[in-house]
Amino acid sequence: MRVREYCQKSALFVAAAAVGLFALGLGGGAALAKTQLLVYTAIEADELAMFKREFEKDYPDVNIKWVRDSTGIVTAKLLAEKNNPKADIVWGLAATSLVMLANEGYFQGYAPKGVEKLDPAYVDSQNNPPLWVGQRAWIASVCFNTVEGKKKGLPVPSTWQDLTKPVYKGHVVMPNPNSSGTGFLDVSSWLQIWGEEKGWAFMDGLHKNIAWYTHSGSKPCKQAASGEIPIGISFAYRGAKSKNKGAPLEIVAPTEGLGWDIEAFGIVRNTKNLAAARNLADWSVTLKANKIYNKEYAVVAMPGVAKPVKNFPKDITKKMIKNDFAWAAANRMRILKKWQTRYGAKSLPKKK
Amino acid sequence: MTEGVTTLSAVAPKARPILGRDDWIMRWGLLVLGVWLSVAVVLPLYTLLSKSLEDHGGRFIGLANFAEFFATPVLFHSIYNSLTIAIISTAITITLAFIYAYALTRSCMPGKAIFKGIAMVPILAPSLLPAISLVYLFGNQGMIKGVLMGETIYGPIGIVMGEVFWTFPHALIIIITALSMADARLYEVAESLGTSKLRTFFTVTLPGARYGVISACFVVFTLVITDFGVPKVIGGQYNVLATDVYKQVIGQQNFQMGAVVGMVLLVPAVLAFIADRIIQRKQVALISARAVPYHPKPKTRFDMAMMGFCCVVGFMILGIIAVDAFASFIQLWPYNLTLTLYNYDFDLRDGGGWASYRNSIVMASYTAVIGTVIIFAGAYLVEKIRGFTVIRSLVQFMCIIPLAVPGLVLGLAYIFFFNHPANPLEFVYGTMAILVICTVTHFYTVSHLTATTALKQMDPEFEAVSMSLKVPFYKTFWRVTVPVCVPAILDISIYLFVNAMTTVSAVVFIYSADTTLASVAVLNMDDAGEVASAAAMGMMIVVTSAGVRALHALLTRGIARTSQAWRVR
Numbered sequence: 001m002r003v004r005e006y007c008q009k010s011a012l013f014v015a016a017a018a019v020g021l022f023a024l025g026l027g028g029g030a031a032l033a034k035t036q037l038l039v040y041t042a043i044e045a046d047e048l049a050m051f052k053r054e055f056e057k058d059y060p061d062v063n064i065k066w067v068r069d070s071t072g073i074v075t076a077k078l079l080a081e082k083n084n085p086k087a088d089i090v091w092g093l094a095a096t097s098l099v100m101l102a103n104e105g106y107f108q109g110y111a112p113k114g115v116e117k118l119d120p121a122y123v124d125s126q127n128n129p130p131l132w133v134g135q136r137a138w139i140a141s142v143c144f145n146t147v148e149g150k151k152k153g154l155p156v157p158s159t160w161q162d163l164t165k166p167v168y169k170g171h172v173v174m175p176n177p178n179s180s181g182t183g184f185l186d187v188s189s190w191l192q193i194w195g196e197e198k199g200w201a202f203m204d205g206l207h208k209n210i211a212w213y214t215h216s217g218s219k220p221c222k223q224a225a226s227g228e229i230p231i232g233i234s235f236a237y238r239g240a241k242s243k244n245k246g247a248p249l250e251i252v253a254p255t256e257g258l259g260w261d262i263e264a265f266g267i268v269r270n271t272k273n274l275a276a277a278r279n280l281a282d283w284s285v286t287l288k289a290n291k292i293y294n295k296e297y298a299v300v301a302m303p304g305v306a307k308p309v310k311n312f313p314k315d316i317t318k319k320m321i322k323n324d325f326a327w328a329a330a331n332r333m334r335i336l337k338k339w340q341t342r343y344g345a346k347s348l349p350k351k352k
Numbered sequence: 353m354t355e356g357v358t359t360l361s362a363v364a365p366k367a368r369p370i371l372g373r374d375d376w377i378m379r380w381g382l383l384v385l386g387v388w389l390s391v392a393v394v395l396p397l398y399t400l401l402s403k404s405l406e407d408h409g410g411r412f413i414g415l416a417n418f419a420e421f422f423a424t425p426v427l428f429h430s431i432y433n434s435l436t437i438a439i440i441s442t443a444i445t446i447t448l449a450f451i452y453a454y455a456l457t458r459s460c461m462p463g464k465a466i467f468k469g470i471a472m473v474p475i476l477a478p479s480l481l482p483a484i485s486l487v488y489l490f491g492n493q494g495m496i497k498g499v500l501m502g503e504t505i506y507g508p509i510g511i512v513m514g515e516v517f518w519t520f521p522h523a524l525i526i527i528i529t530a531l532s533m534a535d536a537r538l539y540e541v542a543e544s545l546g547t548s549k550l551r552t553f554f555t556v557t558l559p560g561a562r563y564g565v566i567s568a569c570f571v572v573f574t575l576v577i578t579d580f581g582v583p584k585v586i587g588g589q590y591n592v593l594a595t596d597v598y599k600q601v602i603g604q605q606n607f608q609m610g611a612v613v614g615m616v617l618l619v620p621a622v623l624a625f626i627a628d629r630i631i632q633r634k635q636v637a638l639i640s641a642r643a644v645p646y647h648p649k650p651k652t653r654f655d656m657a658m659m660g661f662c663c664v665v666g667f668m669i670l671g672i673i674a675v676d677a678f679a680s681f682i683q684l685w686p687y688n689l690t691l692t693l694y695n696y697d698f699d700l701r702d703g704g705g706w707a708s709y710r711n712s713i714v715m716a717s718y719t720a721v722i723g724t725v726i727i728f729a730g731a732y733l734v735e736k737i738r739g740f741t742v743i744r745s746l747v748q749f750m751c752i753i754p755l756a757v758p759g760l761v762l763g764l765a766y767i768f769f770f771n772h773p774a775n776p777l778e779f780v781y782g783t784m785a786i787l788v789i790c791t792v793t794h795f796y797t798v799s800h801l802t803a804t805t806a807l808k809q810m811d812p813e814f815e816a817v818s819m820s821l822k823v824p825f826y827k828t829f830w831r832v833t834v835p836v837c838v839p840a841i842l843d844i845s846i847y848l849f850v851n852a853m854t855t856v857s858a859v860v861f862i863y864s865a866d867t868t869l870a871s872v873a874v875l876n877m878d879d880a881g882e883v884a885s886a887a888a889m890g891m892m893i894v895v896t897s898a899g900v901r902a903l904h905a906l907l908t909r910g911i912a913r914t915s916q917a918w919r920v921r
Contacts, residue, residue, distance in 0.1 A: 038865070045702045067865035068702070070879065076602050084773040086782060147687070178599055212506055212588040215879050222881025226685055227493045248687060344426040344591065 034063040035276040040078060042071045042181065043092035043263065044218070044237075047296060054292060055283050062276045070216050071097060071181025078106065088271040089280055094181040095262040096188070098132040099124075099329035107131040107266035112281040122262060122301040126326070134262035135284055137299040139316055140186050141236040142252040143221040148230040157231070160190065160254045164205030172209045173224075174233035175217045178336050178344075181261060182217025182235050187339060188328045189259025189321050200342070207343050225249055237296055240311035253313035257321040260299075371739075374825045378737045382747055385730045389750040391777065392793040396765035397757065403768050404611035417612045427596060427609075431616065434593040437508060438577040438620075441515040445572050446565065448516070449523035452665055455658035457531040458557075460650040462659070468528075470666040473673060475521045476897035478854040478871045479581030481890040482517040484883060485675040486510050486586055493686045495675070506588030514582035517672055519575050520665075523568040530564020531557075534646035563632060570628040574621050578758030580857045585878055593617045594857070597760050601861070611768070614761040625756040673894065680888035695884040696892075703876040704868025709892055712870035715787050716852035720845040723792035723799065728841055731803035732829060736815060755797035759857030766790055766862050782864035794858045795851045799844040806840030807833070838911050846904040850897045 041048065045068055052064045067087065069077065075097040078090065082104055090098065090106075101107065102124070109129035122134030142163075144156055154171060157163050163172055175183030191199035211229055214220055220232030221239050225247035239251035265284055267277045283289055290302040298309045299317055306317075407413045421427050452471060456464055474482070490497045490505035503509055534557070542552040558565075580594040587595060593613060601610035683690045699705035734748050754762070770781045780786045810833065818828040834841070856871045863872055870893050878886040 045705075046700045049699075065865055068704075069876070070702075073602050080607065080767055081771060084771060084778070176599075179602055211504075214881075215584075216881065219879065219881035222883075225881075226883070227687065228487075228491055245684065246688060247684065340426060341424070 034061055035273050036065055037062050037273055037276045037280060038065050038067065038086060038088045039280070040067045040074055040087040040090045041092040042069065042074045042094065050292065050295075054288070055280060058283055058288075059276075059279045062279055064280070070179070072179040072215075075101070075181075079104070082106070085268045085270055087268050088273045089265060089267050089277040091265040091280065091284070092135065092263045093265075094185070095132065095134060095264045095325050096184065096328045096332060097181065098264050098266050099325050100332060102127075102131040102266065103329065106268060108269045108271075110267050110278060110281055112278070112285045114282070114285050118285055118301045119303050122264075132264045132266040133281070133285060134264040134301050135289075136293040136297045136301060137260045137262050137320070138182075138297060139236045139253075139260040139299065139320060140182065140189065140258045141234060141239050141313060141316070142254060143224040143232045143234050143239040143242070144250045144252055145224045145227050145230045145248055146250055147248040148227045152230060154230055156250060157252060158255060160202065160206075160256050162254075163209060163231070163233075164202065166209075168209045168231065170209065170211045171229060172206070172231045172233065173211050173214055173220045173229045174206075175220060176213040176215060177339055179215045180217040183213070184328075184332065184336070185259040185261045186233060187259075187335060188332075189257065189323070191335065192259075192324065192327075193257050193321055200338075203339075203343070210343075213343070221249075236298065236312050236316060240309060241296070243311045251311060251313050253316050253319050255319070258316065258319045260320050260323060262301075262325070374819075375738060378733055378825065379740055379743075381729070382733045382737055382740065382743060385726075385733060386743060386747045386750065388726070389747065392789055393750055393753050393757070393796075396762070396769035397753075399769040399772070400611050400614060400761065400765035403608060404615050406608060408608065417608050418615075421609065421612045421616065426591065427613065430591045430593050430596050430613075433508075433591055434577050435620070437511050437515065437583075437592060438573050440508075441512050441519065441576045442569055442572045444512065445516045445519050445523050446527075446569055448665060449520055449527050449568065450561075450565065451658075451661055452520075453524055453527040453531050455662050456528060457534075458646075458648050459655045459658040460648050461655045461662070467662045467666055470669055471524050472521050473669055473894075473898075474518050476850060476854070476894045476901065477518075477673070478856055478874055478890060478893060479514065479518045479579050480585050480856065480871075480874045480878060480886070481676055481894070482672050483510065483514040483582045483585035484679070484874075484878060484887050484890060485672040486513055487883065488675050488679045488685070488887075489672075504588065506586055507590040510586035510588070511583050511590065511592070514586055515576045515579060517669065518579070518582065519572045520669070522575060523572050526564050526568040526571060527561065530561040530567075534560055535643040536646040537644050539646060566631050567628055570624045574624050574756075574758075577620050578617060578760065578857065580760055580860075581875070584875065594758070594760055597764065598860070601764065607768070610764060614758075614764050617758055618756070618761055621758055622756045676887045676894075677891050679884055680891050682884060685884065695882075695888040698873065698877075698885060698889060701877055701882050701885050702880045703873025703889070704865075705873075708868040708873040709870045709889070711784070711867055712853055712893070713896065715784060715791065715867070715869060716849045718784065718788045719791045719852040720849040722788060723795070723848040724841060724845040726792065727796060727799045727844060728803045728834075728837070731800050731807060732833065735804060735807045736825070751800045752797055754793055754795070757794075759794050759855060760860075762790060762794055763858040763861035766858075770862075781862075782867070784867050786862055787859055787867055787869070790858050790862060791852045791855060792848065794855065795848055799847060802840055802844055802847070803837070806837045810836055839908060842904060842908050842911070846901060849900055853893050853897050 043051070048066050048068060052066070055064060056062065067074070067077070071094050074090075074093055078085070078087065078097075078101055081087075085106065090101070098107075109127055109131050111129040112133060115123060115130070115133060118133070124130035124132045142157065146156075148154075149156065152171065154167060157168070162168075174186065177183035177187045187203070190202055193199070194202060214223070217234060218238040219234075220229070221234030221242055222232075223229045224232035224234075225242035225245075227248075236251060236253070239249055243249045243251060265281060267274070267281060271277050285301070287302065287305065290300045290305045293300040294306050294309070296309065298306055298312045299320070300306050404417055405412055405414060407416070452467075455461060456468055486505055487494070487510075489495055490500050490510070494505070497505070500509065505513075538556045538560075539552065542556055547555070578594055580598060583590070583592045583595050584598070593616060597610050597613045597617065600606045600613055679685060680695050681691045681693070682688075683692045683694065698708070704711070730747075730751065734744060734751065737744055766786065769775065770777060770786055772778065780789070814832050815825070815828060818825070818832070854871055856875055859869055860872055860875065863869055870889055874886045874889045874893070877883075877889060
């Protein structure tokens with residue numbers, strides 16, 4: 001009878017849809033024998049494939065699954081899941097965020113095999129075994145578009161203070177520290193270089209010249225690369241990368257000192273894949289891994305490995321400030337709030 | 353697919369004390385729907401509300417967070433900005449849409465079908481897309497930035513332009529409906545009394561379309577105030593509530609304050625919603641049974657003027673899409689204008705690569721299929737059940753709530769509700785299922801109203817007859833109701849599909865590594881400065897939605913011929 005067929009078909013259809021949805025929900029990967037390692041990271045998307053390939057070559061039983069987003073978003077996601085963490089390991093995220101998460105009890109201590117070969121400044125010194133271990137540093141830099149600079153008659157800045165000069169009014173963008181890790185390391189470094197009072201005074205001056213604040217740390221440099229704005233406060237890796245692609249950029253390392261942060265990893269306290277997470281931790285401190293870090297970044301955790309990277313500013317390592325991560329993590333919320341109150345209210349963009 | 357009528361008249365015959373098997377099945381069905389809607393709408397919103405009343409550690413602190421919000425000038429100022437943007441955008445959109453609709457309904461200009469099709473294009477794009485095009489057009493390296501005479505596009509000007517583009521078709525659909533219902537006799541009377549054209553317009557046309565225009569105003573206002581894509585890309589330093597929620601949650605990990613801004617965002621949306629409901633209720637039938645449909649007569653000058661206007665608007669709409677398409681093929685704007693497919697290599701970029709695109713299609717298909725089944729069956733139950741008044745009104749109310757809940761607020765509520773360790777449904781968090789549930793819920797109301805309207809057009813006698821013949825209701829449902837309502841069912845599914853492809857606001861908080869979406873990838877690539885790739889992904893969404901839409905048109909035509917033959921005598 002046709003009606004019965006209709007009903008059966010419809011019931012089957014709904015059931016199939018439900019089963020499909022359920023199977024999809026459970027992640028479909030149950031058939032694979034490999035350990036699925038869920039890794040939360042803020043490393044740029046174009047590098048991740050290489051890390052996965054190289055790691056899985058050495059540990060064929062483990063299959064990395066990335067959860068990638070910008071520093072602010074990954075940190076927010078991790079905090080949102082605080083009571084019920086999903087990640088197995090957090091890998092390649094700003095140390096400032098890792099310290100903050102560690103204070104929330106997010107990680108379990110583990111000393112990766114060979115961790116003693118790293119520069120001690122890159123390893124959590126507050127806990128033994130360490131809760132987090134650093135991989136490499138990313139460093140603030142200024143991207144200056146030479147074509148647009150020439151058109152507008154702007155001199156190439158050489159210091160941070162230069163950027164507060166009236167000539168640059170409306171020609172500078174920087175990342176909003178509230179959403180970007182790079183933005184925060186800039187603000188934190190200025191406060192550490194000059195102290196609170198002078199640091200905020202500098203930012204008051206800079207704020208007068210800022211055209212807009214971006215959400216991500218790489219956008220200022222990409223906008224400088226496309227000439228949308230002449231000057232973008234960003235980080236050296238992004239600048240070098242754009243310059244390599246042919247953008248008319250000069251990458252400036254201001255002389256007062258450069259803010260920087262470490263990309264680091266920490267094993268999540270309740271991971272169900274502890275062995276695989278430790279595999280990745282062990283692998284991440286090897287010479288091989290450090291050499292890979294050095295492909296794009298000039299400063300890595302293992303001393304003596306780093307070779308200069310194409311188009312990075314010269315002497316960039318010498319300009320890195322002495323960075324106090326514990327201070328930065330402890331004061332992050334206060335600084336962000338103060339920043340937001342002072343500069344978040346720029347309600348109307350400036351006319352030129 | 354616009355506003356429907358929600359007031360229910362009891363269609364079922366009254367005074368039937370004995371409940372048959374059918375009644376019990378339907379009652380259970382309605383209960384299941386009620387539970388579903390509670391889980392998908394009511395409980396998450398409740399969790400959000402309670403979150404806004406808690407401190408960082410989860411202790412109840414009353415209204416302290418709200419006090420802090422209103423004491424923070426930055427945040428407070430955003431309310432003013434949001435309202436300004438929403439009011440200006442609404443005024444411009446409604447004016448343009450009204451003239452455009454007037455041209456389509458009251459003139460004899462050629463090419464009406466084409467103009468109508470062009471006007472619908474923005475619906476196929478995520479709201480981020482016009483904003484990206486505006487940057488290419490009017491940004492500091494913009495193609496025609498001189499037009500702005502030194503004003504910057506990053507800020508209110510850009511937001512308003514983007515919002516007008518994006519909300520235009522929504523307003524247009526409603527106003528076309530309102531203008532199509534006109535009684536020719538009124539115009540004949542006006543003419544024979546020697547009333548001037550202008551006077552006729554203000555005394556006959558406008559009053560007739562009044563409710564439609566008001567309704568369109570509320571729809572556009574709500575869309576603008578809750579939209580997140582346009583201000584995110586082009587807002588510059590101009591803060592609005594929708595981007596504040598994002599900054600609070602994503603930037604500062606301040607979930608409590610995010611929840612507070614979410615609740616604040618709910619207020620204008622709910623007020624607009626309630627006002628609209630009250631006004632719609634006052635609407636009396638303008639078209640009596642004796643009405644004569646109005647047919648415009650050719651008037652060369654007027655028709656040409658109208659066509660000129662439509663050409664300008666249509667050109668702008670297509671222009672914005674074309675700029676986006678062009679930008680997606682450029683190597684490095686503005687320094688290297690070689691054409692390339694490089695920007696379509698999404699796997700090298702943020703946002704999840706091509707997998708995001710595939711996920712979006714899967715998600716949109718699930719949303720269309722499952723959503724249509726739930727929504728249509730649900731509307732049927734609500735419409736046809738006998739008795740059970742209290743539960744029915746309750747469920748009916750729950751079907752309407754989603755219209756007043758901005759996507760951002762819904763998404764935020766879903767994190768709090770579904771990622772709670774004590775929630776037995778916690779396992780859906782981070783899966784495709786939660787995205788489907790969220791999207792179906794987000795677009796529930798409009799689909800529900802479409803289904804209800806279609807069901808109301810059916811004579812209740814079908815049920816009465818089958819009941820007296822002792823045919824179970826589900827047989828009637830399959831053999832009569834569904835075939836009759838096929839056009840509405842297809843409309844609902846295409847509406848769900850296209851919206852699932854383009855939505856950003858609700859899903860931005862709940863996608864996971866395995867379930868990155870194309871629309872969110874547009875956002876993330878733009879965030880990372882990969883604007884050309886963002887434009888490219890935007891184009892993929894537009895092309896896909898347009899393709900499915902075309903398929904839908906073919907399907908509707910084919911099916912209508914077979915299943916709708918009864919409508920034609």
